[in-house]
Amino acid sequence: MTDGVVERSRPRDRILETAQDMFHKHGIKGVGVDAITEAAGTNKMTLYRHFESKDDLIIECLRATAAKASRIWDEFEARHPGDKLAQLHAWVHKASEMLSADSRGCDMANAAVELSESDHPARRVIKELKEAQRERLVALCRDAGVGQAELLADTLSLLLEGARVSMQSVGAEGPSAQFVRMAEGLIASFRAR
């Protein structure tokens, strides 16, 4: 289960899943299309029959990642229906859980770092997806009855983004280890007002 996703499903799905995994682990510029297709148990021609270019594949991977994240958000609502504050705490808990489980951070943020050309087609996609996530967190904070919901959401957002990138520089014993304490403290402090 390291790199080779060779279950029998349709080649396009295997390529997408494998590419997501490899881009995440090794970075976008650190993985060639040959390596992806080989790990997906197929070949380069099949990749280019399903995706216009590597850039196109990158974009589809980012969309797939965002869709996964969206499903996790749906779980919060399913587990704590109507209780927005509980959902916010679930968000903090889940974020911390994912920090512990994986040290390669956020695919979209990493892609934004790697794809420095300002006109790269993936950049507008990254921006769109990140903005959607931001709005969702703002809405959650607002519905949880917190004053200054935007500010709390943005602060939590920066904290998490920072934790994910700090993990990659200094490891799990660095500042990111205190993420839950920071986030819970902030929520309490904003609610107290």
Place this chain on the structure above:
Amino acid sequence: MTDGVVERSRPRDRILETAQDMFHKHGIKGVGVDAITEAAGTNKMTLYRHFESKDDLIIECLRATAAKASRIWDEFEARHPGDKLAQLHAWVHKASEMLSADSRGCDMANAAVELSESDHPARRVIKELKEAQRERLVALCRDAGVGQAELLADTLSLLLEGARVSMQSVGAEGPSAQFVRMAEGLIASFRAR
């Protein structure tokens, strides 16, 4: 003054300065040694006479960047001698200033994202330099008389790291726009205890 640093100084210095600039703007994997030497007004052989490899050059660039940052810290002490709280506020102000002036974030964090191989020689250097910066911020918070200095320092650190990476994903109008408000609010809140 975009890329070409062709003033007459010693080739090694020109290469180092140019490489820093180009790695920062275009990413490490986005710049080849040929492009660096050309922009530095020299050639590849000269580069390899002064640096063992591209990896070695990367490491020297990171050290140079950290040295620059260290000089900025020294300015805080020079401008507000003894007044640690003023220095902390100066840190916030300077951080925000640098966020506005540049949207490519922290070279060390970016390098950690790009160089995903866990045994890359630059990784331990990044960790060392980042840990030194963390200790310096912790000391500043402690000397400023803040309770829970470590927690404040780590929170500020994650906020800034997050702001720098968020800037690259969603731009300057995103959550990072509130950095000063967040940081000042945190400092006030920690001091109130």
Place this chain on the structure above:
DNA sequence: TCTGGAAGTTACAGACCGGTAACACCCTAG
């Protein structure tokens, strides 16, 4: 003025990159 070392020049090696052409194969729908 002579000399030694630093720097510049050209060419190249060997690997990898994204992307394409041409063709053989297989499996399923009709």
Place this chain on the structure above:
DNA sequence: CTAGGGTGTTACCGGTCTGTAACTTCCAGA
């Protein structure tokens, strides 16, 4: 059974990458 679309295979293109070899030029210090 047959036709056709999806898939696999091989070879290739032009470009870029890090790194090296061999040679020339330049310049400062004795």
